[in-house]
Amino acid sequence: MDKILQYLKENRDRFLQELCTYLEFESISAQPQHDKDVRRCAEWIAAHCKDLGMKAEIAPTKGHPVVIAQTPRTRSSKHKPHYIVYGHYDVQPPDPLELWNSPPFKPKIENNRIYARGVSDNKGQHFAHLKAVEAYLRTGTELPCNLTFIIEGEEEVGSKHLTDFLKTNQKRLACDGAVVSDSGMPSLNSPALTYGLRGVAAMEILLTGPNRDLHSGIYGGSVENPAAVLCRMLANLHRKNGKIAVTGFYDDVLPLSRKERSEIKKWPYREEAYRKSVGVPALFGESGYSPNEQRSARPTLEINGLTSGYQGEGSKTIVPSWASAKLTLRLVPDQKPKRILQAVKKQLKTLCPPTVKMKITEGHYGEAYLFPLDDPRTEAALQALKFGFGKDPILLREGGSIPIVNDFKKILGVDTLLLGLALPDDNLHSPNEKFDIRCFERGMKMSAFLWQKLAQN
Ligand SMILES: [Zn+2]
Incomplete structure (x- = not known):
């Protein structure tokens, strides 16, 4: 790992510059006047993957294209597990523009944060995984897993054509599992594996x-x-x-197990601060359950x-x-x-x-989704989070839905590890979206280690 960590450290500034270039594309999937920007963004990220030595292509759909990039397959590839890494290069519209402190498509770096539309949701998050792959390829270190990146351009408009895409490419996407970083963690000190979605x-x-x-x-x-x-x-x-x-x-x-309830108690949470943050005179919810249980697992x-x-x-x-x-x-x-x-x-x-x-x-x-906690890959992911962030990770259930996870299960028959890198105040879908550079750095480290851990399972 030393060579890889050294590479990630030495090239950090260049990575950030590249990410800023990626962020300049106005890849707003919802607005037809930006169709060309969406296309150009897909071309840029595909070319970038090729530069890293991956096999990349832009696969057309009935809507915006999907970028597929594979790590090079060698003779030893046959014996390695195959994982899909999912991300999306499209972004939300930046409106209302007057509420931005800097232009949404002119990335600004300030106080360890990058401000730009789409930086946290989701360009910065999947870019961290790409840079981890770069570190393996450029240092001549053998990647322990075969990886296929699926970076789509329609997540923000409901991933309308992704199901069809998965069905038509089912054979070459046959894999052992998927990894998605398109969700969050409670704080820099609480990296999280999200194992449940409503x-x-x-x-x-x-x-x-x-x-x-x-x-x-x-x-x-x-x-x-x-x-x-x-x-x-x-x-x-x-x-x-x-x-x-x-x-x-x-x-x-499915009732919450005792272990789950004790995990939920570990989430950083203060009831009064939560009440204040939503501005209600009193909280309300199903009796017998804590607010965190009510909003994630009930x-x-x-x-x-x-x-x-x-x-x-x-x-x-x-x-x-x-x-x-x-x-x-x-x-x-x-x-x-x-x-x-x-x-x-x-x-x-x-x-x-x-x-x-x-x-x-x-x-x-x-449907709701639950990653089986008795799957040994749960432990692998937790170890990778601990390695990347230097803190004990928590097990999280999220109250929202990520439909793609159900598609991976139904069409490809695999489970998904959700390793979100966003922080609660990243302003996803809002003005002044940001991504903490420490999440980016630690995310790269976590990703690099994850493939080693998953290969041991
Ligand atoms: Zn989004």
Whole structure:
């Protein structure tokens, strides 16, 4: 490892310059006026991988292309494990521009941090893995694993074509596992292996009452108000103790093990600081669980939007014709999104009175994910984190979803190690996005060590 560590140290400044060049591309996948920038960005990173001695190509999709780069295969390659490293070169739009302290596509280095759109999400994170590979290749050190980088250009618009890409390239992407650095850790002193993600399921409810908005003075009292009905129904989906009042909702929930609960207790967390940070007078959640358990490892049902009646200035005396609500659920292993959507629908039907008509539309959904903690690679990843960051790592469950992880499981049949390098204040998707250079340096070290550890398993 010494040669590699020395190389990473000696070339650090050049790496940062290269990363800054990568960050100058306005690879905003959501905006068609930037299609050319997205393309140019893909070409730059593919060429960069080639320069490092990798076999790289730009694979077209129906949307923005995917860059695939393979480490050189040698005679001894046959006996090595094969891992996929996933990242994305597309970025979020930088708006609102006036809130940036420096231009989003002119990277600025200040106080050990790089400020630029996409630096933490996700260019800086996968660049750390690439530079670790460079250290192996340029020092003539044998890479213990075969690696294939998949760097896509549509993550910020839902990875629409990645599933197809994985299916058509299934054979050459056959591998032993995937590594993704596109999430976070609680602090520089708490590097983390994220082993759990929540799933999601979305739906929309529309209640229709009278055939038009009615005069409340003439009709009010004789016709039930759809807005009132909707509120009553929605209020009945939770109990006072924070449990979700849907029959069968918890049937498939995998309970938190004692070990998991003690791991969650190790997360850096102060309840009062957390309460203040979200600005609520008091916290609320499912009884029997801590806030960290509630927001990472327990299922939820949220009302995301409520619409009905008059919303303009002053008052308007009507009985609205309709009322609607958008709901999403965060799911945990082993809940099945389809089954949960059915259960909520059924509950709503029993709650709906005969005075209104109800229409329910299902939205997007995805399953939760859990990396098996008894897999020896858990230990390998924890050791690599400890080596890179010089601190004891923690085991993390995240409340959000990373759909690609389920695709790797379903299509390629492999599990994913989530080794996020972002810090909570990196301003992902917000103005003044930044990436801590120490996360970058320690991430490179962690990555270099990881391949050795994984090869021993
Ligand atoms: Zn993002």
